[in-house]
Amino acid sequence: MSTLTRISINPARRNGRKLLTNPQAMHAAVRASFPPDISEDEARVLWRVDPHDHESVLYVVGPEKPTGAVIVEQAGWESRPAQTADYGRFLDSLMKGQRWHFEIVANPTYSEPNGKRGKVKAHVSARHQLDWLYKQAPKAGFALAPRDDDPCTDEERSRWAVSDAPMVMERWTDTFGKGNESRGSRNQVRIAKARFSGTLEITDADAIRHALTHGIGRARAYGCGLLTLAPVK
Incomplete structure (x- = not known):
């Protein structure tokens, strides 16, 4: 349960x-x-x-x-x-086509080519953090209001209000120690975080259920990735 x-x-x-x-x-x-x-x-x-x-x-x-x-x-x-x-x-009540107000604190990152695996780095600008959210949306089962430069029809654009657009409400970096301090193995961890808020439309009910219960993005053990929904006012 x-x-x-x-x-x-x-x-x-x-x-x-x-x-x-x-x-x-x-x-x-x-x-x-x-x-x-x-x-x-x-x-x-x-x-x-x-x-x-x-x-x-x-x-x-x-x-x-x-x-x-x-x-x-x-x-x-x-x-x-x-x-x-x-x-x-x-x-169980979530269905395709529903719109919800959402909020999420996330750790927006990207992989910089560096050998076979690449090096994970954090997005630190609001623009790149929003780009990250738009990339996550389809696989998480929801759509967001199209941006000015997004290719879409006039009909699709007219379905969204200006107030529906997602925003970065705040940005910060958490710095804390991780490890056993008494053994001298206390490492400093830095996690860049962004709080997003806006309106989403469900495109895949099963996918968004998984996103709501398993999180989105990295650093989920440290306060990131939890998406919550509330009725649109």
């Missing part, structure tokens, strides 16, 4: 600040809320943090209900327990 969980994080608490500023710590806390032997065939463990004025909201997708009370006890408010919903019911 795929689940979607919402947990309020208190930035005024020491552990809350730690989780919000260290993706490695948040990754460990999220994984610890699931049994170590879970199967991720149906859904991968994904998470994303959305900041608000007085709290930050942690969203978690997983193959079963997490023990969110542990994170609440350490970094949230007792009066605001974790909220978990059966994600499967929502996923």
